[in-house]
Amino acid sequence: MTRQLLAGPPVGAGPENLAQHTARLGALPHVPGLITMLERAEVRGRGGAAFPTATKWRAVAQRSHGRAVVLANGAEGEPLSWKDRVLMESRPHLVLDGAALAAQAVRASEVVLYVGGAHAAALVSVRAALAERPQSEACRMRLVEAPDGYVSGEESAAVRFIDSGTALPTSTPPRPFERGVGGRPTLVQNVETLATAALLARGAAEASQLVTVAGAVRQPGVVEVTTAATVGDAVSMAGGSAARAQAVLLGGYFGGWVGAADAWGLPLDAAALRGRGLTLGCGVIAVLPDHRCGVAETAHIVRYLAGESARQCGPCVFGLGAVAVALERVAECRPQFGEMPRLRRWTSQLAGRGACHHPDGAAGLIASALGAFAAEFASHEAGWCAALSGRAAA
Ligand SMILES: Cc1cc2nc3c(=O)[nH]c(=O)nc-3n(C[C@H](O)[C@H](O)[C@H](O)COP(=O)(O)O)c2cc1C
Ligand code: SF4
DSSP states (O other), X not given: OBOOTTOSSOTTSOOOOHHHHHHHXXXXXXXXXXXXXXXXXXXXXXXXXXXXXXXXXXXXXXXXXXXXXXXXXXXXXXXXXXXXHHHHHHOXXXXXXXXXXXXXXXXXXXXXXXXXXTOXXXXXXXXXXXXXXXXXXXXXXXXXXXXXXXXXXXXXXXXXHHHHSOOOOOOOSSOTTTSOGGGSOEEEEEHHHHHHHHHHHTTOSBOOEEEEEEESBSSOEEEXXXXXXXXXXXXXXXXXXXXXXXXXXXXXXXXXXXXXXXHTTOBSOHHHHHHTTXXXXXXXXXXXXXTSOHHHHHHXXXXXHHHHSOSOSHIIXXXXXXXXXXXXXXXXXXXXXXXXXXXXXXXXXXXTOSSSSHHHXXXXXXXXXXXXXXXXXXXXXXXXXXXXXXXXXX
16 A cells, blocks of 8 residues: 555645644554664655665664654755655644654654745744644654755754754764764654655555656646656656656756656666666656757756855865856857866766765766767857757757
8 A cells, every 4th residue: 555645635725734634644653663664665765865764763773872863854955846845834744743753763852843944834834733743751842944055954964053053064974873963863864754654654555755846847846656657657747748858857956867768767766766877866857848958957057056065175165166167168158178078077076075965966967967968068069059059949
């Protein structure tokens, strides 16, 4: 049985309150073997890295001694993702159930709901849901508004913000599962991952997942699929392509470009995608139509990522800005001498050198663009852009 995350009242009709939630799904059960259930269901994190959830819960439980913290990550700083705010807006109690179950499993004494300050409706919904639930003496739940910014949802930045008001990633180790909020072992888990745990605890045998379908589709929005679905299925659920598709950005700004012909049949299964060198990231599918330039889109995203970096490590301070400038020159069909080899070299030097994965994400995106838009990069180098010259009209 697949119990869906967004089952229940229509999404967009406001939050499901505690009475409705309990009438639909029953009271929150106590599930002693939940970590094993997560392991059997092969649940992976939905915040971007697709890390096996059970492994993380065990690591925190081992260190907890009853003082761990659960940090429910609803920062959702990725501009192409809406799934976390839709979930928090419409099914806040499912998220809170998941956080409460995680707290039981890792023996936490505190839950922090870290919700993007820009996601006003989600904040209202989570705040109201918290007020409806009796506070437990053993485990306190509180809400913290995450500041705007791409890196504020990174786990060490979230911990640092909660402790000191600065949402900047810290050099790791120790990682939050060892030493997080208030120096205590901290389970940082995306809100959708927690909601999934709440469904599994109620007997769902299979986990569904939320995907944001953006770009050139008829009904951009959030759809719910199983891992058996394909990229093409999700695009169909969003009304289908609104124009002839050129490529798909899979996984959001830290993801990668795939040519449209190769994209439709790809499975929405994090493990299977990883085997092909791809990522579903935080569950984003963005369709690029034929009349938009993939080189310019990539330059635009990298410029954004360069601006969003915390500017405290070498690759972000020295590398990302320079790569963004070079990409912009190529996008404008005015590359300097030797620009493309330099761009490739700089990109390969970005990854793995920052305190967080921000430069790695940017490097992966650029590398994918260099492959998916190889012909476009070559024509830009020669001073000509196919998309701007009306390829779609041809
Ligand atoms: C720059 C950056 C930004 C991130 N932003 C978010 C975010 O907004 N929400 C989120 O859940 N995870 C985000 N992550 C991933 C978190 O660091 C962490 O891996 C995640 O919250 C763990 O939850 P999960 O295992 O359920 O995915 C970000 C990572 C990086 C490197
Ligand atoms: S790698 Fe970049 S974004 Fe990450 S901590 Fe360092 S400067 Fe900040």
